[in-house]
Amino acid sequence: MKPPPFDYHAPATLDEAVRLRTELGPEASILAGGQSLIPLLNLRFARPSALIDLRRVRELVYVRAGQDGVAVGAMTSQRELERSVDAARLCPLLREAQRCVAHPVIRNRGTVGGTIAHADPAAELPAALRVLAGHVTVRGPRGERRIDADELFQFHFTTSLEPDEILTEVFFPALRPDAGSAYLELSRRHGDYPLAGAAAIAAGDHVRLCFAALGPTPVLVESDDPADWDAAIEPAGDIHASAGYRRELAAVLGGRALALARERATGGAA
Amino acid sequence: MKHAVTLTVNGERVEREVEPRLLLSDFLRHELGLTGTHVGCEHGVCGCCTILVDGAAARSCLMLAVQADGVELRTIEGLAEGEELHPVQAAFREAHGLQCGFCTPGFVLAITAFLEESETVDLSDGAIREAIAGNLCRCTGYQNIVEAVRIAARAMGKASA
Structure with a gap:
């Protein structure tokens, strides 16, 4: 059409x-x-x-790496973020999650700010932003303000931006040197939105997981107990998978992502 | 209200006035008569309408013609030089990388971008399949398309990364 x-x-x-x-x-x-x-x-x-x-607003196209993390202009293509060596060094999770987003051809045009503002709960970057405890900057007629990832995602396709505000920057905090991270997902076909996705960060006894496609927003859980994950998620059943199957995926993918993050934390790599 | 756009298509400068809702795929086919860009699903799934926008592969059904103001486009019509096929086109012929041909222009452009992006290219099965993952072939000719990528890479002098 x-x-x-x-x-x-x-x-x-x-x-x-x-x-x-x-x-x-x-x-x-x-x-x-x-x-x-x-x-x-x-x-x-x-x-x-x-x-x-916003295609002509070139001031919104940048990847700025600092000690604290990576600031990404909202109009930066997902492909550019995926290719950024600095971003991969500071937040290895980003490249891993980014490569699960659709196909290279889509990532050439799709933007980092766009996927965050679109707030599809099945999308990869919102889950990455939330597990990393990142934030966004928005600009409106009353000036600029910062919104933490925890406050940003309100519901399916709904953020806490006011209707007159524009998302201008996405900030991904750097992974601590002693921490490891991983992103895993399962989709029916390569490049599709996942049936379920799990982002994990492990640093010593502290763990953070964020699940994609398992609730109306990316679901954050600070626990390594699958019972807590199961209590936090609100999966829906649809033509692609039942709610029960998605619950099982949460346990499997969460467990694998966490194990991988822990292995990387102790191994020092990625 | 119509908007003026000026762009380059296959090396030729094009000026037109377009409605904002006109898709770039329809602009190419209906305004410019470049019907080699095929339209399958019109929501970014099939990859048939893939073209090159400033050298990068993109879905022309997921772009508005007004967004193409100032850009340089390459479509399937712009690949061959006269009678001489582009190496990717020649490789498709050699490897029998097509049956019905409907998906072929999209594949050829996506692969051209993949091979032109850098001097060295990862020619493992996984990397090639990732590069063409956004294009659907319902004749299921993928095996020969993967082979065509390798043949084209050799013809274009790409070292395997």
């Missing part, structure tokens, strides 16, 4: 984009890489009054 009609704006600066966002109101949508939004338009699940395309 073809997209429904909409107005189109391609501001050259973030200031102009923020102004348009306020002016056009909540019926307008932000277009980043379009790898989720354009299918939604083609299927007519989304009918925005206008698109504000």
